[in-house]
Amino acid sequence: MQKRLHGVFFAVFLSSTLIPAVAQMSAKGPISGKDFDDAAAEQAKRYLEEGRETFRFDTFGSEDFWGGKLKLHEAIAGEKLGGTGPGLSPQKALELGLKVDVNAIP
Structure with a gap:
């Protein structure tokens, strides 16, 4: 395909x-x-x-699904940062496949 x-x-x-x-x-x-x-x-x-x-x-509309409907960003951030649940450490997020734009990091 x-x-x-x-x-x-x-x-x-x-x-x-x-x-x-x-x-x-x-x-x-x-x-x-x-x-x-x-x-x-x-x-x-x-x-x-x-x-x-x-x-x-x-993003071809995927931000509406992942962010708007599933609120994935809140689950990644966790309660300590205003999200929900325990959140993810940066290391764990990378291990799970979260993509990071290294050029956007100060």
């Missing part, structure tokens, strides 16, 4: 890279092979950067 998803993502990525590149080049006149390759590479680079931003920062 995951391989199929990667294949679909790659096909969409590839087509969304080439179509704007061709449109951009055709507006300027005849297309040479190098000009096309340069435009496609620039478009691919831009889409890759946008994709990284999306997959890094977009």
Whole structure:
């Protein structure tokens, strides 16, 4: 299933890279092979950067489920920090798979 998803993502990525590149080049006149390759590479680079931003920062709605409905953040924090239950130590949270953005930690 995951391989199929990667294949679909790659096909969409590839087509969304080439179509704007061709449109951009055709507006300027005849297309040479190098000009096309340069435009496609620039478009691919831009889409890759946008994709990284999306997959890094977009939660795809999961924050509503985990935080809004289950209130997982309260269970992790524990009663001592305004949550519910015993909470988790930072070590235990990491052992259980909590992801931490090391670049966001001061």
